[in-house]
Amino acid sequence: MSESREITLTVNGERHLIVVEPRRTLADVLRIDLGLTGTHVGCEHGICGACTVLMDDEPVRACLIFGVQADGSSVRTVEGLAVKGELTDLQQAFSRHHALQCGFCTPGFLMLAEGYLATTPAPDPVAVREMASANLCRCTGYQGIVDAIVEVAEHRFRQRPI
Amino acid sequence: MVTLPTSGESQQWVGQPLQRREDARFLRGTGRYTDDVPHAFALHAAFVRSPIAFGVIRSIDVRPALEIPGVIAVLTSADLGHATLTGFLDRDEFIKTAMPILANERVRFVGEPLAIVIATSRYIAEDAIEAVSYEIDEFDPIVAMDDAQRTPQPIHDEAPDGVLVDLRMFNDDELEEVLATSHVVVDETFRSGRLQAAPMEGRGCLAEWIDRDDQLVVTVSTQLPHQVRTGIAQALGLAERQVRVIVPDVGGGFGFKAVLGREEVAVAAAARILRRPVRWAEDRLESLTASFQGREQEYTVRAGFTEDGVLTGLAADIRCNIGAYSAFPFTCGLEPIMAATEFLGVYKVPRYASRSRGIASNKPPSNAYRGVSRPQIVMVMEGLMDRAADRLGIDRVEIRRRNTIRAEDFPYSGPNGITYEPGSYLEALELCAAQVEAAGWRQRCEEAAPGFIRGIGIANFSERNAYGTATMGLRRMPMTPGFEVAHLAMDASGDVTLTSGTCSAGQGHETTFAQIVADRLGIAPDRIQLRQGDTDLTSFGWGTFAGRSLVIGGGAAAVAARRLAVQLREVAAQLLSVDADDVELVNGHARVRGTGASISIDEIAKTVHFRSHLLTDREEYLLESHGSADPSGMFSNGCHAALVEIDAGTCAVQVLDYLVVEDCGVIVNPLVVDGQVRGGIAQGIGATLYEEASYSPDGQPLAGSFMSYLVPTAAEMPPISIHHLETPCYQTETGVKGMGEAGTIGAPAVILSALNDALRSRDAWLEHVPVTPADIQRLLALPTKMESS
């Protein structure tokens, strides 16, 4: 165990100064040090995507990144979505399309989709399905997840400022 | 979206695709799963696990681990007083064996816990694992079922031949004669690979001894709160009252959590011994290789048919590789009993005999993965139909039609001793077959691109569920599950709290139970809150498994709601000076039929609580009721069809399209029902094409991560269209039948059927799952029937 280090992390707009061991994962920093347990851990080896968060707007696996690697970055977690209390369009679409059952994978899919939609404004359903295959869900069979993301992508595209 | 009616006629909530009330918290990330429950001072547990499949423990040295700063304790079996869990059936054919909480004397599979490390962080606990040393003398492990005959050392001394359960529940002296005189006998062996349910949230728990309550409070991710309480109490020598089990949100169960694991008991024991809070969250390696598995089975069957393709009789020899221990509480008899009893499915089989065995091996114990043996028996029955159809030159749908139990046959009693309540077996088959035609699948088969071959599969089946005490009693478990009770209480603001001993793992009980109660109380479902998963909050129950919750738990809630409605009407009658029989509960009001008079239910609730002196002839105070339900069990049914494509170049299989006909009686919430179907099919596709908890010959697990245990992603899933039939159940007030397992049950059979259709030009059949690209390659290399003739 080497020396703990001090890092600064902006999470959902709040700045934090945290002391971490170099081996501490970003997932543990978020969940244990900051109490943001919406980021879930399903495999700790980068496959399931339950831990997906946005780091400087990019979807990343929080289980594969050490806290020290995130030093100075800005992280967005599922808790940062419905900031004013009201669910976002994507969150509402997930409920409408029954894109979640146990809900364990849901935060990861939401963050994955948010990151994707920010850079891919008008994806077709095939592309969305391909993108969604980055994460695992054991409950839903994925149809609702894909439908919800496609619907929101279309809606956001139509509503975009011209 | 469903909007609440503000006036007018009463809203019927059962049947509405109501968005789930659970969703908001899950979407915000404020759902609370076991490892999310905050505890500032909890210590962290990790397990030292055996790297050896089978052997005798010579020594365990924990002292170096205790030197590590932050390590609080390392406990072995002796420190736990050699505590055990024993899941057994009280019958002669069952050999009772104990599962030590921590390995004692012997290790019986790779991953078996040798010691529990308690430290101030999981990181330090894992460091400490490395510092524990041990000596184990190895035996040759028993990995495949046939190894038991070769290896001198039995896994359990009580069972020298390795057979822990050997059931001959169904015998028929005339069967051999019938088979001998049948026009054809299809004689085949089917196999299914070992699986892991792989919920996204693994197991986990947080245990703390609370002196004030003289209680061990165990927060645990389980489907069976009360049975976990009983198991922990028994293992630790506590009274039931001294253990409180709390189940927060559960990140998927699928039967994998319908069990009590030794790790949860060890953590609870550590918390009690140390008198400090301890938590543990399983990692994926532990979950895949050191928890529970299932489904590794072999069926040797002989089925006789007449010239017209009518079944004459069936003999089955069933073997289940049940792993190293009998799990608590459902035991290693679970798969063999289910397979033997429900084998015949939707078909009329005049003569039937079976032997079914559970054989021990040096692998993790088996438990109740979604569908329990039904995916296999349906795969076998449908495989037999396809084989017989081929041999007799009968259409594959036609042969099923000729053998299916028909409407006029109900109530049908089969040679398995079960009486079937009405279902739509033939209607489902006909509708599914018609949908296949309408969807143009035959055309699509012919349109496969060069280098690709396509096939269509069909599978007609039933799903028995909601087993009550009358049925469960036949198994002879020391604890017989089956009934449920529900308690309802309306508070002073007119909101209702419902408690149930069932326990959702993502199925949406908070929504669907509320829909059932809402209809009976004439109030909106959002006024009804279900509390579940807490043994101090709910009286007793048997948890969630085998499609029982909405049927039995929801059935009990319906009874309780009906009784509470009577109370509301009586109070209203007194306040309005009318006869209670003239009062109906509609849209939040107690309304007098025929007159305009009404009083709001909120007002009734307020009066009962705050102005009870106005109500002179009530025997009891408050608005509380309870109900119970204990149906014997019922069959949902369905028919699936799949269109698959084989890439002859890569030998990969893709399911292109999928059709479902489902009959689960009255549908409470179509969103939830379709979600269960789709999710189940995803698991069934995984079981058929991708997933296997495989082992090396020396008992080393080969699938220890999601890189080798391949859970299907969105890319592997076909579009699924779902059609509903509705044959109500007559055993419950609600007409609901269970349906959580159908997807998982039907998919292996239908995909195998489709693959065999695609490969029909070769003289070879696939009779196992999972089907790998190597299997496809082997079959494609065979000469086609035309080439060989």
Ligand code: FES
């Ligand atoms: S927990 Fe990070 S990818 Fe699975």
Ligand code: FES
């Ligand atoms: S909703 Fe349970 S894992 Fe996706």
